[in-house]
Amino acid sequence: xxxxxxxxxxxxxxxxxxxxxxxxxxxxxxxxxxxxxxxxxxxxxxxxxxxxxxxxxxxxxxxxxxxxxxxxxxxxxxxxxxxxxxxxxxxxxxxxxxxxxxxxxxxxxxxxxxxxxxxxxxxxxxxxxxxxxxxxxxxxxxxxxxxxxxxxxxxxxxxxxxxxxxxxxxxxxxxxxxxxxxxxxxxxxxxxxxxxxxxxxxxxxxxxxxxxxxxxxxxxxxxxxxxxxxxxxxxxxxxxxxxxxxxxxxxxxxxxxxxxxxxxxxxxxxxxxxxxxxxxxxxxxxxxxxxxxxxxxxxxxxxxxxxxxxxxxxxxxxxxxxxxxxxxxxxxxxxxxxxxxxxxxxxxxxxxxxxxxxxxxxxxxxxxxxxxxxxxxxxxxxxxxxxxxxxxxxxxxxxxxxxxxxxxxxxxxxxxxxxxxxxxxxxxxxxxxxxxxxxxxxxx
Numbered sequence: 001x002x003x004x005x006x007x008x009x010x011x012x013x014x015x016x017x018x019x020x021x022x023x024x025x026x027x028x029x030x031x032x033x034x035x036x037x038x039x040x041x042x043x044x045x046x047x048x049x050x051x052x053x054x055x056x057x058x059x060x061x062x063x064x065x066x067x068x069x070x071x072x073x074x075x076x077x078x079x080x081x082x083x084x085x086x087x088x089x090x091x092x093x094x095x096x097x098x099x100x101x102x103x104x105x106x107x108x109x110x111x112x113x114x115x116x117x118x119x120x121x122x123x124x125x126x127x128x129x130x131x132x133x134x135x136x137x138x139x140x141x142x143x144x145x146x147x148x149x150x151x152x153x154x155x156x157x158x159x160x161x162x163x164x165x166x167x168x169x170x171x172x173x174x175x176x177x178x179x180x181x182x183x184x185x186x187x188x189x190x191x192x193x194x195x196x197x198x199x200x201x202x203x204x205x206x207x208x209x210x211x212x213x214x215x216x217x218x219x220x221x222x223x224x225x226x227x228x229x230x231x232x233x234x235x236x237x238x239x240x241x242x243x244x245x246x247x248x249x250x251x252x253x254x255x256x257x258x259x260x261x262x263x264x265x266x267x268x269x270x271x272x273x274x275x276x277x278x279x280x281x282x283x284x285x286x287x288x289x290x291x292x293x294x295x296x297x298x299x300x301x302x303x304x305x306x307x308x309x310x311x312x313x314x315x316x317x318x319x320x321x322x323x324x325x326x327x328x329x330x331x332x333x334x335x336x337x338x339x340x341x342x343x344x345x346x347x348x349x350x351x352x353x354x355x356x357x358x359x360x361x362x363x364x365x366x367x368x369x370x371x372x373x374x375x376x377x378x379x380x381x382x383x384x385x386x387x388x389x390x391x392x393x394x395x396x397x398x399x400x401x402x403x404x405x406x407x408x409x410x411x412x413x414x415x416x417x418x419x420x421x422x423x424x425x426x427x428x429x430x431x432x433x434x435x436x437x438x439x440x441x442x443x444x
Contacts, residue, residue, distance in 0.1 A: 027072030028053040029394075029422050033063045034077035037404060038388040039084055039372050042365040044404065050082060052394040055420025060390055073422060080414055081402050083368070084388055085110025085395035087375035088138075088350050090218060090253050090337025092116055095284055097126060099438055100346045101137045102431040103282060107347030108410065110395035110418050111375065111385065113337070114142040115174055115199075115218065124169055133419060136431075139395075141379065143174035143199065152179060155186045162190035170196070172215070177201035177222065181210070188213055202226050208241065212248035216335065216378070220254040220320045220327070238323060242330035251333045251378050254324045254370075256317065256356040257349055258339040263313045265298035265342075266305045279345050281436045288439075291342045325361035335378055336371040351411050364407040394420040 029052040036045040051059040051069050059069060091112045093100060104112060117123040123142040130137035144165045145151070152158050152175075165173050173196050175187070184203055191198050197215035202208075202222035211217060211226060223241070224232065231237050245252065264270045280288050290296070298304050304313070328334060336357060338349035350371065358367040376386025384393050396417040401409035416423045423431075 028058075028069075029073045029075065029417070029420075030067070030069075030071040031075050031077045031082060031398070033079075034075075034398070035079075035081045035402070036060065036388055037081055037083045037368075037402075039369065040387045040389065042363075042404065044081070044402065047078075048082075050388070050396075052417065052420055055394055057388065057390055057392050057394055060388070075398070075415070075422065077398060077414075079400075081399045081409075082388060083108075083397050083399060083403060083410075084372040084376075084386055085138075085397055085416070085418065086350060086371045086410070087111040087113075087335075087379075088337060088340070088346070088371075089113045089335040089375050089378070090115050090255055090339045091346060092340050093118075093121065093123075093126070094341060095287060096438065098135060099282070099435045101130075101135070102435050103345060103347040104138055105136060105347075105416060105418055105423070106413075106428040106431050107350065108397035108413050108416055109138050109347055109350060110397075110416070111139040111379065111381075112141070113172075113375075113379070114140065115337075115339070116146040117142065117144050117170075119145075127171075136418075138418070139381075139385075141171040143172040144168065144170040146174050146176065146200070148176040149178055149180075149183075152183050152187065155182065158183060158186045159190055162187065162194065162196065165191075165196055166194040172197050172199045174198075174200040174218075177204045177225070179203060181206055184210060208244065212245060212250050214250060216251040216253060218253055218255065218337070218339070219259075220252060220256070220324050221259055221316075223323060224316060224319065232319065235326075238326050239330065242323075242326045242332055245327065246330045246332045251335050251374070252327055253335045253337040254320065254357055254360070255337055255339045255353070256320055256324065256360070257353040258341070258344055259313075259317055259320060260352075260356065261342070261344045262298055262304060263310060263317075265296065266313065267310050271299070274343060277343060279348055280343065282345055282432070282439060283343065284439050288343070296342075321356065321360040324357065328360075328362055328366065333374050333377070334370045335374050336367075351408070354407050354410060358407040364404050367407050368403055368410070 031050040033047050034050060036048045047063045049061050049063040051071060086108045088109050091114050093114060127140045127142050130140040173191055199216045200218050202211035202217050204225040208226050264274050275292055303309055336353050338353040340346045340349050354367050357370055358364055373386045376382045394417050398414045399409055400412040400414050403409040414425050
């Protein structure tokens with residue numbers, strides 16, 4: 001996926017925001033009369049009492065019986081719905097880390113996979129501080145730098161790059177889509193020595209089977225380029241491809257929203273609407289100004305802006321949605337990721353991604369699994385995350401409406417529990433206001 005071509009990195013880690021009140025909170029919590037969507041099956045457990053102690057789900061019981069445990073905080077939740085915290089599986093840190101993590105948490109995101117380390121960043125430091133609760137953050141894992149063909153020109157360079165990834169301690173190694181066969185095969189061999197999963201783009205110049213040797217493929221869009229025109233139009237063949245992907249064990253992240261966003265930039269009418277988005281206030285002024293200018297390649301390149309290009313983009317998005325459904329029907333594990341950049345803002349973007357996954361033909365429950373159960377399995381956290389069951393981490397989202405009736409209801413957030421700490425709607429709104437104010441003054 002092409003990016004806007006500009007990255008603003010502002011480090012807040014050297015001057016960590018004071019969230020002592022949040023992390024000093026040691027109270028136990030009870031959700032009273034809440035409707036629980038546990039996510040290990042498609043069911044709503046009505047009028048439950050969920051008790052949280054020491055950051056874990058201590059007990060789930062009927063609210064009709066007398067409480068078996070006492071807690072410090074009681075949250076009346078009659079008519080509300082509790083779901084597991086959401087996971088963003090394709091995130092890019094492009095601005096102030098404190099601001100972006102606030103956007104994520106305010107949108108119910110409690111776990112994140114970062115997909116690149118940009119120049120000037122120290123993603124290992126970010127990960128260590130985030131996961132040691134030095135500042136408000138989702139659980140965090142990261143790739144190293146996004147590796148392109150010029151980074152891996154010889155097999156000797158492959159050996160050195162993989163060793164550096166191991167020495168630095170990155171969770172994943174991310175690659176571009178056009179590696180030569182010998183380089184790609186060597187890369188897989190070297191990463192297997194250190195048990196570093198390879199993720200990223202499919203290999204467009206190699207047969208499909210090569211791409212299926214990775215841990216995960218970052219965009220369903222990749223299959224548009226791996227397959228030829230005739231293959232893409234053959235539904236029977238696409239089902240065979242989906243079966244191959246299922247057999248391989250590869251996870252696929254559709255990232256439909258970021259592709260949809262291209263046409264919102266390229267189409268003049270859609271761009272005029274985008275300029276009025278209320279979410280722009282959560283981006284630094286200079287960064288937002290660039291995104292809203294006509295100098296970005298999505299605005300200046302006729303490959304995107306010509307009338308026939310706009311029609312092509314719409315057809316390509318529909319193909320991707322159709323193939324997403326085929327993958328789902330073949331039981332390929334799908335993971336929700338929105339490839340955050342530009343005005344496709346962290347946190348907010350994941351909700352749009354879930355809508356598009358649902359619009360591809362999945363039920364709301366099936367779409368919600370791509371941001372809860374499936375990522376937990378992928379991240380080797382299924383024993384502690386992904387569902388609402390006793391003994392798991394208390395990373396939860398309280399909603400005002402049932403997301404199993406309409407996936408858009410994931411946006412009706414009343415509060416978030418992260419690391420066992422309760423953040424009310426008032427607290428979340430305060431965080432968003434802090435981001436807005438910081439973005440106003442960042443370049444002043």
